[in-house]
Amino acid sequence: MKKSDSKRQAILDTAYGLFRAHGFEKTSMAEISARVGGSKATLYSHFPSKEELFVECVMSVLQNYMSGTLKYLDAAGPDPERALVRFGASVLRFICSAEQVEVRRMVIAEAVRSGTGKLFFNKLAALRAQVSAFLFECMSAGTLRNDDPELAADHLGALLEAEVLEPLLLRVRDDSPQEEEIDRAAVRAIATFLRAYAPAETYSTAARAC
Amino acid sequence: MKSKTEAKRQEILKAAAEVFREVGYERATMSDIRARIGGSKATLYNYFPSKESLLLEVMHHARELELQAVVAALDPEAEDVRKELLRFGQAFLAVLYSPETIATRRLSIAESRHTEIGRVSFERAVLPAEKKVAEFLRAAMKRGALRTADPKIAAMHCLSLLESELLQRMLLGVIEAVKPETLTSAARRAVTAFLSGYAPAPASAARN
Numbered sequence: 168m169k170k171s172d173s174k175r176q177a178i179l180d181t182a183y184g185l186f187r188a189h190g191f192e193k194t195s196m197a198e199i200s201a202r203v204g205g206s207k208a209t210l211y212s213h214f215p216s217k218e219e220l221f222v223e224c225v226m227s228v229l230q231n232y233m234s235g236t237l238k239y240l241d242a243a244g245p246d247p248e249r250a251l252v253r254f255g256a257s258v259l260r261f262i263c264s265a266e267q268v269e270v271r272r273m274v275i276a277e278a279v280r281s282g283t284g285k286l287f288f289n290k291l292a293a294l295r296a297q298v299s300a301f302l303f304e305c306m307s308a309g310t311l312r313n314d315d316p317e318l319a320a321d322h323l324g325a326l327l328e329a330e331v332l333e334p335l336l337l338r339v340r341d342d343s344p345q346e347e348e349i350d351r352a353a354v355r356a357i358a359t360f361l362r363a364y365a366p367a368e369t370y371s372t373a374a375r376a377c
Numbered sequence: 378m379k380s381k382t383e384a385k386r387q388e389i390l391k392a393a394a395e396v397f398r399e400v401g402y403e404r405a406t407m408s409d410i411r412a413r414i415g416g417s418k419a420t421l422y423n424y425f426p427s428k429e430s431l432l433l434e435v436m437h438h439a440r441e442l443e444l445q446a447v448v449a450a451l452d453p454e455a456e457d458v459r460k461e462l463l464r465f466g467q468a469f470l471a472v473l474y475s476p477e478t479i480a481t482r483r484l485s486i487a488e489s490r491h492t493e494i495g496r497v498s499f500e501r502a503v504l505p506a507e508k509k510v511a512e513f514l515r516a517a518m519k520r521g522a523l524r525t526a527d528p529k530i531a532a533m534h535c536l537s538l539l540e541s542e543l544l545q546r547m548l549l550g551v552i553e554a555v556k557p558e559t560l561t562s563a564a565r566r567a568v569t570a571f572l573s574g575y576a577p578a579p580a581s582a583a584r585n
Contacts, residue, residue, distance in 0.1 A: 192403075269490065275548050276487030280401055284549030318542070322570050325541030329533040333503060336486050337495030359534050363574035 175213050178203050183224040187269065191221055191277045221277070222286040225270055232261050233294055240301040247305050248361060255327045255353035262328070263344050268335045295320055302364075311364045319364055326356035388414055389424055394435045398477075402432055402484050429492050436481045436498060443472045444502055448509045453516040458523065459572055461513070466539050466564035469506070473540065474555045479547045486548075507532050514575075523575045531575055538567040 181202045185194045196217050200210040214220035236257040243250030261267055278284025299316040302323070306313050330352040334340045344352075392413035396405045407428055411421050425431040447468040455461035472478055481498075489495025511532035517523045523531070542563040546552045 272486055272490055275483055278483065278548060279550040282550075285551050288546065288549045288551045318566060321541045322538055322567070325537040326534055329537035330530065334499065336489065337499045337503070338489040339496050339499045355530055356534070359574040362576065363570040365573070 171213075174203075174205070174209070178210060178213055178220070179224045179227050182220050183228065186221060186224065186273065187266075191217075191273060191281060191283075196220070218281055218283050218286065221281075222283050222290060225274060226287070226290045228270075229261075230294070233258075236261070237297055240298070243301070245308070245310065247301075247310050248357065251323075251357045251360070252353055255323075255357050256350050258324075259327055259331065259344075259349045259353055260346075263331055263335060263349060265343050268343075272336065295324075298323065309366055311361075312366045314364065322363065323356075323360050326360050327353065329356060385420075386424055389421060389431070390435050390438060393425075393431045397432065397435060397484065398480055402428075402488055407431075429494070432484070432488070432492075433494060433497055436485060436494070440472070440478050440481055441501055443475075443478075444469075444506065447472055448506050451509050451513050453513045455513075458517045459568060462535070462568045462571070463564060465510075465513075466568050467561055469536075470539060470543075470555075470560045470564055471557070474543060474547060474560060476553065483548055506536065510535055521577055523572075524577050526575060534574065535567075535571050538571050539564060541567060 178199065182194070182199050185199060185202065194217075196210060197207065199220070200207045203210065214223060236254055239250050239254040239257060262271070274283070274287060278287070295317070299320040302311060302319045303316040305311040306316060306319075311319070331344055331349070335343070389410070393405075393410045396409045396413065400409070405428065407418065407421060410431070411418050414421075425434070447465065450468065451465045452461060473482075485494050485498040489498075507529070511528040514523060514531045514535070515528040518525050518528060518531075543552070543555060543559075547555070
């Protein structure tokens with residue numbers, strides 16, 4: 168790791184901790200810079216504003232985790248089901264963790280107030296694109312029906328979150344779901360998704376077989 | 378006397394809603410709200426003992442009535458499942474994507490860490506919608522119009538698909554308003570995906 172990269176990472180780690188502990192508004196660039204050590208000028212040379220630093224430190228945690236999760240899709244064989252279930256369960260484990268639920272609340276709270284929502288959305292587009300690229304491949308290979316891969320990615324994400332996310336975000340429950348619950352939700356979501364996006368062939372073949 | 382009390386209550390709620398929208402819940406103070414309506418601070422506290430209690434009422438007042446109407450209109454006896462779900466889906470999204478509802482939803486997510494707001498919002502708004510959609514789907518499953526599955530899970534899948542294209546964009550403030558035709562096509566795509574996902578098994582369809 169280059170010296171400037173390790174500095175950048177140190178800033179991201181420190182900022183992430185402070186934002187989580189005190190919230191966006193009560194965390195200042197001066198405090199971050201003091202904790203990391205070095206001048207404020209150095210901090211600003213890495214991140215031009217507190218808003219951008221906030222988005223970057225949340226995104227870097229997400230990207231770091233997702234780089235492992237996306238490997239399930241890369242390793243998918245001719246049948247996408249297994250890969251999608253693994254991918255889905257892995258995504259759910261991340262977003263249902265107590266830490267990420269809190270971070271998501273903060274991101275949503277600040278989205279409009281500090282104007283960081285659009286920045287986030289643009290950064291998230293890169294991750295979404297990787298999922299839709301995978302779905303596009305499935306459509307080209309005929310394992311999913313032809314449709315808009317970006318729409319399919321939105322539907323896939325929504326189905327995954329459907330059972331578990333909202334009660335956590337609204338703190339209807341405090342406990343993070345157990346592995347088993349997450350796996351069940353992922354299996355059901357992927358089953359619905361695969362039926363919804365099944366190639367037309369599957370149905371006619373099944374009907375003929377009867 | 379009752380109507381005068383109720384009128385005052387409504388006046389306070391309206392002023393509070395404006396203040397929350399303008400400066401956000403955290404920065405809003407009871408004094409800001411009192412300044413809009415006049416009168417003493419004691420009067421305000423007499424109606425609402427805390428900023429939190431005020432927020433709860435503000436949030437649920439507007440959203441609840443609209444949502445209740447949309448949810449109540451979903452008819453489990455409707456013959457044409459697709460048509461009824463489309464109609465419901467559009468009306469549901471129209472309420473969900475109104476700037477007021479989005480601001481409320483953002484607020485209830487943001488504040489649920491320290492308050493009971495999220496729980497109340499869930500119980501009053503989310504749960505009734507889920508229950509009604511589940512009831513509708515259960516009836517459709519019984520008639521064989523949908524594959525047999527857990528209607529509660531199916532309802533969550535259905536509502537989540539409806540929200541899938543635009544909710545995140547709206548919560549993040551990427552878009553502020555949705556045109557009716559955008560909303561209609563998002564609902565149509567969601568209902569299409571949902572109905573394919575829960576279509577009756579081909580074998581039984583062929584037999585019928």
